[in-house]
Amino acid sequence: MGVPVTQFVRQEDRIPIDVYIVSPNPRIRQALQEKLSLPRWNVIQSGSGAKALELLENRCTDDGVLLLDPMLPDLEPNEFHGIVRLRFPNTQILALNSQTGQLLIGSSSPTPISTHIVDLINRSGAVQANIVPEVGVQTLRHISDGKPNLRGMVGDSEVMQRVYSLTRMVAVRDTTVLVTGESGTGKDLVAQEIHQISQRRRQPFVVVNCSAIPEALLEAELFGYVKGSFTGAVQSRIGRIHSAHGGTLFLDEIGDMPVSLQSKLLRFLEQGEVQRLGGNDNLKVDVRVVAATNADLKKRISEQQFRDDLYYRLSVFPIHLPGLRERMNDLEALAVAFTARFHPGVSLSQEALQILKHHAWPGNVRELRNAIERATILVGSGHEIKPEHIFL
Numbered sequence: 001m002g003v004p005v006t007q008f009v010r011q012e013d014r015i016p017i018d019v020y021i022v023s024p025n026p027r028i029r030q031a032l033q034e035k036l037s038l039p040r041w042n043v044i045q046s047g048s049g050a051k052a053l054e055l056l057e058n059r060c061t062d063d064g065v066l067l068l069d070p071m072l073p074d075l076e077p078n079e080f081h082g083i084v085r086l087r088f089p090n091t092q093i094l095a096l097n098s099q100t101g102q103l104l105i106g107s108s109s110p111t112p113i114s115t116h117i118v119d120l121i122n123r124s125g126a127v128q129a130n131i132v133p134e135v136g137v138q139t140l141r142h143i144s145d146g147k148p149n150l151r152g153m154v155g156d157s158e159v160m161q162r163v164y165s166l167t168r169m170v171a172v173r174d175t176t177v178l179v180t181g182e183s184g185t186g187k188d189l190v191a192q193e194i195h196q197i198s199q200r201r202r203q204p205f206v207v208v209n210c211s212a213i214p215e216a217l218l219e220a221e222l223f224g225y226v227k228g229s230f231t232g233a234v235q236s237r238i239g240r241i242h243s244a245h246g247g248t249l250f251l252d253e254i255g256d257m258p259v260s261l262q263s264k265l266l267r268f269l270e271q272g273e274v275q276r277l278g279g280n281d282n283l284k285v286d287v288r289v290v291a292a293t294n295a296d297l298k299k300r301i302s303e304q305q306f307r308d309d310l311y312y313r314l315s316v317f318p319i320h321l322p323g324l325r326e327r328m329n330d331l332e333a334l335a336v337a338f339t340a341r342f343h344p345g346v347s348l349s350q351e352a353l354q355i356l357k358h359h360a361w362p363g364n365v366r367e368l369r370n371a372i373e374r375a376t377i378l379v380g381s382g383h384e385i386k387p388e389h390i391f392l
Contacts, residue, residue: 018042018064022052023096024073025344032067048073049080049151056088063090070095073341083151083196150193153186154337155330159322163190170317171197176269178254178314179292181321184366187292188252190319194290195248203247208240211256219261223268225277241274241287248288254314255295255306262307269313289314324361324368331357331368338369339385343376348385355390367392 019041021029029045036043046052049072056066066084070077084091150164170177171194179187188207195205213221224239241249251257257265268274269289273282291314300306324331335356339348352375361367375389 018044018059020044020046020052020055020064020066020091022046022049022066022072023069024048024071024340025069028069028096052080053083053087056084056091064092066091066093067096068093071340073337073344080151086197087201150189151196152189152192154334155327156333157327157329159327160330163319163321166317166319167193168197170194170319172199174288176288176314176316177290178316178318179290179321180297180318181292181294182323182364183294184364185321185323186365187294187321188250190321191248191250191252191290191292195250195288198248198288200247200288204244205248205250206240206244207250207252209252211253215258215260218258219264220277222261223264223274223276226279236276236279238283239274239276241268242283242285244287245285246287248290251289251291253293253295254291255293255297255300257306259305259307262310266307266310266313269310324364328357334365334368335372338372339376342373343379346376346379346383346385349387351387352385352390355387355392359392 019036021032021036021043023029023032024047026047029047033043033045044055046055052066068077068080072080081093084093150167153160153164167190177191177194179190181187192205195201208222210218220237220239222239222241224237224242226236264275268285271282272286273284275282297306297311297315301308301311324334332353335348335353339346356368356371363370371390371392372385374391375385378389378391379385
C-alpha cells in the first residue's frame with residue numbers, strides 16, 4: 001500500500017512541496033510532470049540552469065526537491081550544484097538520467113519526500129525509452145566531469161582552467177578586477193560569475209558599456225546629476241555607480257572611456273565617493289568594480305588616451321580570456337553545447353564539425369555561437385547539421 005501523499009506535505013500551513021524539473025528537453029520535462037501530477041505537489045519546469053536559479057530566488061522558501069538533467073545548455077552541472085548548495089541549502093538535488101529519465105539517488109541519504117519521488121518515477125523503469133536524443137552525449141559528458149567550469153562557459157583546455165581558477169579565487173574578495181581579451185571571448189560571463197559567487201550576489205549587478213553611451217551623457221549616467229544641472233535635468237537622479245551600491249559595477253569597454261572622465265572615475269575608485277553632476281556633496285558608496293576591455297590599454301597609455309594611474313588602479317587583479325584559436329580543443333564541446341541550446345534534438349555531423357575546426361574564428365566564441373544558431377535554423381525539420389548549413 002502506497003504512502004499517502006499528504007504525509008509529504010508541510011502540515012503547519014499545507015504549502016505544497018516544490019519539485020523543480022530542470023532539463024533542456026521539453027519532452028522529458030512534460031513526462032516527469034505527468035508522473036508527478038499529484039495533489040499538493042507544486043511542479044515547476046525550467047529549461048536552463050539560469051532560469052532555475054531565478055525561479056528558486058523568487059520562491060518564498062528554499063526547501064524542495066530539484067531533479068537535475070546534467071546536460072544543461074548554459075551551466076556546468078557541478079557549478080550549478082554548488083550554487084544551489086550555497087544559496088539554497090534546503091533544496092535537495094537528485095540526478096536525472098538524461099537518456100532514460102530515471103532518477104538516481106546519490107551517496108547522501110535521501111529524505112522521505114525525495115525517496116517517494118524516485119520510487120514513483122522509477123517504478124515502471126524509465127520515463128520513456130530514448131526520450132532524450134543522443135545528441136553529442138559523449139562530447140557533452142566531459143563537460144560535467146567535475147572540473148570547475150564557470151556558469152555559461154564551456155571548455156576544459158588548460159588556458160580556460162586557469163581562467164576558472166583565477167575567477168573563483170578573486171570572487172570572494174572585493175578586489176577590483178580587469179578582464180581582458182578579444183571581442184567575443186566571454187568577458188561579460190566572467191564578470192557575471194564574479195558577482196554571482198561573491199558575497200554581493202543578492203545585491204545589484206549594474207552594467208555600463210562605456211563605448212555605447214555618448215561622451216556628453218556618460219558622466220551623468222555614471223555619477224548622476226542634480227536638478228537644473230543641465231537642460232532637461234528636471235529632477236535629481238543618482239547614477240549607475242550609486243545604483244550599484246552594495247553590489248557590483250561592471251564597466252565594459254573601459255578602454256573607450258573618454259580621458260576627460262577618467263580622473264573622476266579614479267577618484268571614485270580611490271575614495272569610494274561619487275559627486276553628482278552639478279552637485280557639491282560627496283556621496284559614499286560601497287561598490288565592487290569589474291572592468292573589461294578588448295583594447296591594449298598599455299598602448300592607449302603611450303598614445304595618451306588612457307591614464308596610467310587609472311590602469312594600475314583597475315588592474316589590481318587581471319584575468320585574460322584567450323581567443324578561440326588559442327583553445328581549439330574546446331571547439332567541439334562549445335559547438336555541441338550551442339546546438340543543444342538552440343535546437344534540442346539536433347546533432348552535429350562530423351563533416352560540419354570539420355568545417356568549424358578549419359575556420360580561424362576572428363569573432364571568437366560569439367562568432368561560433370552565431371554560426372550554430374544559424375545552422376539550427378537552416379536545418380529546419382532535419383535532425384543533423386550538415387556542411388550546407390554552416391555559413392562562415
